[in-house]
Amino acid sequence: GLPARVRIHEVGARDGLQNEKTAVPTEVKAEFIRRLADAGLTTIEATSFVHPKWVPQLADAEQLFPMVSGLGGVRLPVLVPNRRGLDRALALGAREVAVFASATETFARANLNRTLDESLSVFEPVVRQAKDADAHVRGYVSMCFGDPWEGAVPLDQVVRVCRALRDMGCDELSLGDTIGVATPGHVRALLTGLNAAGVPTDVIGVHFHDTYGQALANTHAALLHGVSTVDASAGGLGGCPYAKSATGNLATEDLVWMLRGLGIDTGVDLGRLVATSTWMAGHLGRPSPSRTVRALSHE
Ligand code: HMG
Ligand code: MG
Numbered sequence: 001g002l003p004a005r006v007r008i009h010e011v012g013a014r015d016g017l018q019n020e021k022t023a024v025p026t027e028v029k030a031e032f033i034r035r036l037a038d039a040g041l042t043t044i045e046a047t048s049f050v051h052p053k054w055v056p057q058l059a060d061a062e063q064l065f066p067m068v069s070g071l072g073g074v075r076l077p078v079l080v081p082n083r084r085g086l087d088r089a090l091a092l093g094a095r096e097v098a099v100f101a102s103a104t105e106t107f108a109r110a111n112l113n114r115t116l117d118e119s120l121s122v123f124e125p126v127v128r129q130a131k132d133a134d135a136h137v138r139g140y141v142s143m144c145f146g147d148p149w150e151g152a153v154p155l156d157q158v159v160r161v162c163r164a165l166r167d168m169g170c171d172e173l174s175l176g177d178t179i180g181v182a183t184p185g186h187v188r189a190l191l192t193g194l195n196a197a198g199v200p201t202d203v204i205g206v207h208f209h210d211t212y213g214q215a216l217a218n219t220h221a222a223l224l225h226g227v228s229t230v231d232a233s234a235g236g237l238g239g240c241p242y243a244k245s246a247t248g249n250l251a252t253e254d255l256v257w258m259l260r261g262l263g264i265d266t267g268v269d270l271g272r273l274v275a276t277s278t279w280m281a282g283h284l285g286r287p288s289p290s291r292t293v294r295a296l297s298h299e
Contacts, residue, residue, distance in 0.1 A: 001224070001226070002223050002224060002262060002264060003223060003226060003227070003228035003264065004264065004265065005228065005264065005265045005266075006223070006228050006229070006230055006259055006264050006265075006266055007042070007043060007228060007229050007230075007266075008041060008042075008043065008230055008231075008232055008252060008255065008256070008266055008268065009043045009045065009077075009174070009205060009207075009229055009230065009231045009232070010036055010041045010043060010044045010045065010231075010232065010233070010234060010252060011045045011207075011231050011232065011233050011238065011249060012032070012036065012233040012234035012235065012237045012238070012249075012252065012280075013029060013032055013033050013036070013044060013045060013046055013047065014045040014046065014047055014048055014058070014078075014079060015045070015231075015233055015237070015238045015249055016233045016234070016235070016237025016238045016248070016249070017029060017032075017057055017058070017237065018048065018055050018057050018058055019057070019237075019238055020057055020237075020284060022284070022285075023056070023057060024057070024283065024284070026060045026063050026064050026067070027067075028280075028283055029047075029060070029064050030064060030067040030068050032234075032276070032280055033046060033068045033071070033076075034068065034071065035272070035275075035276040035279070036234060036273070036276060037071050037073075037074045038272060038276075039268055039269050039272035039273040039276055040266070040267045040268040040269050040272070040273075041074075041234075041252070041268060041273075042073065042074055042075060042267065043074070043075040043077065044074055044075070044076055045076075045077050045078070045079070045098070046064065046065060046068055046076045046077070046078055047060075047061040047064050047065060047078055047079075048061060048078060048079035048080075048081075048085075049061050049078055049079065049080050049081075049084075049085035049086070049088040049089045050079060050080075050081050050085060051081075061078070061088070062088070062092065065078065065089075065092045065094065066092060069092065069093055069094075075095070075096055075136075076094070076095075076096065077094075077096035077097060077098050077136070077138060078094050078096070078097055078098070079097070079098050079099075079100060079140075080097045080098070080099060080126060080130075081099070081100065081112060081122075082122050082126060083122075083125065083126055083129070085126075086126050086129060086130055090130075090133055090135070094135065095134075095135055095136065096135060096136040096137075096138070097130050097135050097136075097137055097138070098137070098138035098139070098140055098174075099123045099126055099127060099137065099138075099139055099140070099165070099170070100112075100139075100140035100142065101116075101119055101120065101123065101139060101140065101141050101142070101161050101164075101165060102116060102119070102141070102142045102143055102161070103141050103142065103143045103144050103147075103153050103157050103158040103161050104116070104142075104143045104147040104149075104150050104153055104157070105150070106147060106149040106150050107142055107143045107147055107149070107178070111142065116161070120161070120164050120165075120168075123139075123165070123168060124168050127139075127165075127168040127169045127170060128168070128169065131169050136171050136172075137169065137170045137171050137172075138170065138171065138172050138173070138174055138205075139162075139165030139166070139168075139170035139172070139173050139174070140173075140174045140176055140207065141158065141161050141162055141165065141173060141174070141175055141176055142176040142178045143176065143178050143179070144158045144175045144176055144177060144178075144182075144190060145177045145181055145182035145186055145187075145190070146177075146179060146181035146182070147178075147179070148179050155189065155190060155193045158175075158190060158193075158194075159193055159194060159197045159199075162175075162194055162197075162199055163197060163198070163199065166199060166203070171203070172203050172204070172205055172229065173199070173203055173204050173205065174204075174205040174206070174207045174229075174231055175190065175204060175205070175206050175207060176207040177206075177207065177208045177209055177215075177218065178209060179209060179211055180208065180209035180210055180211025180212050180214065180215065180247060181211065181212060181214075182208065182214060182218050183214055183217070183218065184214070184217050184218055184220070184221035185221075187206070187218045187221040187222055187225075188221050188224075188225060191204065191222065191225045191227070192225075201225060201226045201227060202226075202228070204227055204229070205227065205229030205230065205231060206218070206219060206222045206227055206229070206230055206231065207231035207249070208231070208249065208250045209238065209247055209248065209249050209250070210236065210247060210248055210249065210250055210251070210289075211247045215249070215250035215254075216250065216254055216255070216258055219250060219255060219258070220258070223262075223264075230250075230255060231249065231250070232249060232250045232251065232252040232254075232255045233248060233249035233250065233251065233252060234251070234252045234253070234273060234276060234277045234280065235251060235252070235253070235276075235277030235278075235280055235281060235288035235289075235290050235293055236248040236249065236250070236251030236253075236254070236288055236289040236290040236293070237249070237280070237284075237288075247289075248289055251277075251288070251289070251290030251291075251292065251293065252268070252273060252277075252290075253270065253273055253274055253277065253290045253292035253293050253296070254290055254291060254292045256268050256270050256273065256292075257270065257292045270292075270296070271296070274292070274293050274296045274297055277290065277293045278293065278297050281293075
């Protein structure tokens, strides 16, 4: 049945802004994160400690993180692709990190410049070192439901990568539908397959992109399976610069609207969140694609 409470893992400042063509000033990013916290979001992915040439949009991670790390009561996970990224994050006092694997060979190459198995070998000591430092570790798995180059992705392949990340010590997983091709039956099948392989539902989060308009339906299918961690991006910002045809993530406002209707508590103030996304849309120079933002926006 449906969970009583859902933790929203807000990714707008990372997954959203990593894809913007124009650089967003660091102070605007910090203000965005503060406003998201003020709207009641309690897990706000702040940035990535990746190579600045690969993702120039987040090259200011060293400046940004200290500007928001003092926010009380908010978890601020950051992405780390390797040892260098983890060292940079831990040096600034990060308490939560995320490694990001791929369920497919082609995307491991495109996103991490490594084969799938090489990337897992890179993550293994990173996860161990993060756990030794008492950090919480999330393991993303991209292309769980389809890959722009390889097409359909066999369920066994996704399960293998998820199992590998769990065996390394990742505290939670996030199943990425990087290009937004999943449908609810597929979501149900993958969750059932993971459970059968010994991965319990309570360590699984879902990460949907809305390319085909399925993100909310997919989320509902995951909730019915008992998933209670859902990734979403304020205003529906997002995409991935290394995955063609990835559009914005599920919009946090659309998610909150549905959860509110289902009587599921999130602690988010929808009015404040819409105001934040509208403000951010002003900085980015285009309206939010979120239907809920458009419906509730007064500007
Ligand atoms: P590489 O070029 O193979 O790196 O990139 P390398 O290990 O060969 O090192 C080359 C140089 O880069 C070295 O410097 C390293 O020190 C430096 P040199 O010795 O030549 O002077 N370097 C770094 N510098 C700063 N920070 C680092 C770092 N690492 C190496 N962390 C690498 C490999 C993984 C670094 C690169 O491919 C990379 O940064 N990729 C990141 C791609 C990315 O951020 N993608 C978006 C996030 S994933 C996503 O959006 C999907 C998700 O939302 C879920 C979904 O939707 O599916 C999570
Ligand atoms: Mg993503």
